[in-house]
Amino acid sequence: MPSPSPPSGMKPDPAPEPAPDPAAALPTAVVTGATAGIGAAFARLLAAESYRLVLVARDADRLRAVAAELAPAPVTVLPADLATEAGVAAVAERLAADPPELLINNAGISLNRSFLDSDPAAEERLLRLNVHAVMRLTLAVVPGMAARGHGGVVNVSSVAGFTVPRAGSTYSAGKAWVTNFSQSIGYAVRPHGVRVMALCPGLVRTEFHQRAGIDLSRTSDRWWLTPDHVAADGLRSLRRGRIVRVVDWRYRILVALLRVAPGALVRAISRGGAASRQPPRTL
Numbered sequence: 001m002p003s004p005s006p007p008s009g010m011k012p013d014p015a016p017e018p019a020p021d022p023a024a025a026l027p028t029a030v031v032t033g034a035t036a037g038i039g040a041a042f043a044r045l046l047a048a049e050s051y052r053l054v055l056v057a058r059d060a061d062r063l064r065a066v067a068a069e070l071a072p073a074p075v076t077v078l079p080a081d082l083a084t085e086a087g088v089a090a091v092a093e094r095l096a097a098d099p100p101e102l103l104i105n106n107a108g109i110s111l112n113r114s115f116l117d118s119d120p121a122a123e124e125r126l127l128r129l130n131v132h133a134v135m136r137l138t139l140a141v142v143p144g145m146a147a148r149g150h151g152g153v154v155n156v157s158s159v160a161g162f163t164v165p166r167a168g169s170t171y172s173a174g175k176a177w178v179t180n181f182s183q184s185i186g187y188a189v190r191p192h193g194v195r196v197m198a199l200c201p202g203l204v205r206t207e208f209h210q211r212a213g214i215d216l217s218r219t220s221d222r223w224w225l226t227p228d229h230v231a232a233d234g235l236r237s238l239r240r241g242r243i244v245r246v247v248d249w250r251y252r253i254l255v256a257l258l259r260v261a262p263g264a265l266v267r268a269i270s271r272g273g274a275a276s277r278q279p280p281r282t283l
């Protein structure tokens, strides 16, 4: 049916303004690997602090379940495999277009195998997720944050980055990269009002070791941290302006010792690990 035209000389009533979305005024936080472990703990914490959340992981159903648990917090789910170029490019493009207030680069995996028994596809996949995606997403957001004069990035690294284990060499080397990278970017962006920090936990009870097939059932309870503790410590440390944060005093002592330990001790410590191979008898 044609709409009735107004009498001549009278302007039509303007269309009613859409009601403003109250969530649009909230700061945005993006969390990768938000469906389990440390990422899910960050998501819970940030939802309780009234952030608008963008959650990234591969499993779309699980992302939607996490979003439902966080209701009424406003949550957008972004299913993506950050170990692929298509996945990381889609997320990077989205973040660059509208840089969040906070980015938690958390998604990461490990491999429980000696490098001698590994294959290029698995090692490359680990590097693409644990290193390349961290670089791409950090680069997607920091220029916009610096132009705005505020914002923060937490790159979840690991105490493993300070060690040289014989199993999981690419994992520990990748985490050393994440820590060094975050420190360097952290110094570079600080004068622009932006914070970038490497968060280095030790052992945390999550799905991580099970996914990698690492059996730590004989590791003493005293070394285990909870995801909630790690996330809360991470957020507090970022706000205090830290650039590298090792979580928990026991691990801070361990890292301090590793930094000054003689080579023989570092070699002895690195001998552990389920998938270590015996050293060769001859050169």
Ligand SMILES: NC(=O)c1ccc[n+]([C@@H]2O[C@H](COP(=O)([O-])OP(=O)(O)OC[C@H]3O[C@@H](n4cnc5c(N)ncnc54)[C@H](OP(=O)(O)O)[C@@H]3O)[C@@H](O)[C@H]2O)c1
Pocket: 032, 033, 034, 035, 036, 037, 038, 039, 056, 057, 058, 059, 062, 080, 081, 082, 083, 084, 106, 107, 108, 109, 129, 156, 157, 158, 159, 200, 201, 202, 203, 204, 205, 206, 207, 208, 209, 211
């Ligand atoms: N747990 C520890 O002891 C420990 C210690 C030190 C550091 N860390 C670091 O902490 C971070 C989080 O680990 P976590 O222990 O919380 O692990 P987790 O419980 O296994 O959770 C991993 C998260 O990452 C997501 N993810 C895995 N592969 C992905 C991919 N290709 N693309 C996008 N998302 C992906 C998973 O969801 P989907 O499977 O659905 O993708 C999940 O949400 C990692 O960077 C890890 O290296 C962990």
